[in-house]
Amino acid sequence: MKDQMRKEVRSGIRRAGGWLLGICWFGLVLWGILEAFGTEANFSVGHHPSRALGYVLLSIAGIIFVVTANLWKRVFPGIMLFATLGSLLELERGHAVNSSSIVIPRWISSIQLIVVAGVMVLSFTFKNRPLNILDRLALLVFTASIFYGGMEATRQEVPLALIVGGLCIFFVWLVDRLKAKTAAS
């Protein structure tokens, strides 16, 4: 009984720690984007964006993302499930989640919803297999597309980046299915 409780506590701490590390990683990405693509208006007086620092930070974040993919792949479908809910809310409300001032046309949120829901369904298959380098790179492209595609959507443009990111996920899923079929026959 005590061992079981200890195991559960350890598992809980590991999960909470994982989420905190994930949030730190997200902070690193935001800092990198700000330095690499930010304007003078984003910085306080006397401070200037450092493009080199931004690219270094984004590279470090990308490497961490690819190397640790097998550790966080378990929570990816959950994040995508809530992203689908978020897209559904954007479609229903007509504005960005938590920001009513950012209007997103319904036809754009419909495209977003289709891509995100599709990736969510495919992401469940990632849980059951070790991710190879192609899978990891596709996930990296898709994550980058969330940032760029989100920006496109808020500018009321077709979220092309998000569509490309979604297609990358579909491609690696297809490759895995074909490999599994070949192995079976």
Place this chain on the structure above:
Amino acid sequence: MAANANTYSIGGSTELAVNVATNTNSNISEYTSFATGNEITELLFSGPGAGNFLEVASHGAGTPLTVGRRTSNIMSLNLGGKTGLPQALGSSGAQGLLETAGKWLNLGLDALEKGAIDLGYAGAEAINCAIPAGN
């Protein structure tokens, strides 16, 4: 409550921390809000009829009333036994069915982790907004 909604999300709070740490000002998390935003806050505090959630919740709570056993002198039987699936079910297809159900339940629990964080942020926002200004 909708005014501060983005701050009470994974994306918004992380961006706020980055902005404070690097002395910057940005709104990148608004672009990624469908993935990093707080869907629970959006569901509860935004949209039609939002804003009176706490009032509605307090009305829903009703009058305090307790029902049930008030004594502790009840006999309990703590018999040690063999745990696991009943033998009668083991030979049928129920075992596979239960294993599949367990897997789906586990999948749901994994997905709920993000929901639990969002719920925590929503609770923090509700508490913060419930405190009258000036305190």
